[in-house]
Amino acid sequence: MQRKIRFRTIGIVLTAMLCLNPVYGQKKKKKLDIGNVILLEKDSSDGLEFWKSISSFVKKHTINEKGQFFDIHTSMKGDIKKIYIMGKSLIINTYYTKGQTIGDEYTYIYNGYPEGKYSVIYTEDTVPITFKEAHYKRGVLTGEYWVKSLSGKMLYKTKFKQGTGYWKDYYYEEGTLREEGQVTRHYKTGEWKYYNKSGGIDSIKTYTIKDSVDVRFPYCLFNKIDRCW
DSSP, X not given: OHHHHHHHHHHHHHHHHHHSOOOTTSOTTSOOOOOEEEEEEOSOOXXXXXXXXXXXXXXXXXXXXXXOEEEEEEOTTSOEEEEEEOOSEEEEEEEEETTEEEEEEEEEEETTEEOEEEEEEEEETTEEEEEEEEEEETTEEOEEEEEEOTTSOEEEEEEEBTTBEEEEEEETTTTEEEEEEEXXXXXXXXXXXXXXXXXXXXXXXXXXXXXXXXXXXXXXXXOSSSOOO
């Protein structure tokens, strides 16, 4: 079992190095330096070697008003000793559906900010398939955002500008709409519709920016409501 876990860990890191682009500010011809690799699982990490629970990540990190991530270093008693800007890192988070792993989401952190291409990658028969992609520039959601089904069909494609745009996400196996609504400066605003896999509306919620429901990963890990884990 441990050997299988190690192979999966090595596999997703290699996928990151082969499939993802360097962060902004680095030349593409330059060898990709992904820095520190942070592997995240839900709180029930089942003792996976090298993997951290999301709750431990949330406890050891914070965000300032500019959207910059910081590492929190504490003493043995739990008192905060020092806070550092989060260094160059690659966060790889296990992506679930139906309670089963279907892929991993990859986010680069550069000088404390998510930077460059954010991808969710599904691996079938050792072939990596990107089925969700967005782009960050200094922590700001900007540029293309698109979603595909696991079969490769394009389900939705749009562009975000300064964290604002219309968001849709899907049930990836079925290719049916899961949620949709307006995003303003990264937060859910206005009326949002949530669907079941048969296409019917499960619920409708209305948000304001004050609700602070951030759609970006890893910011959404800190949402007080509508968390993404």
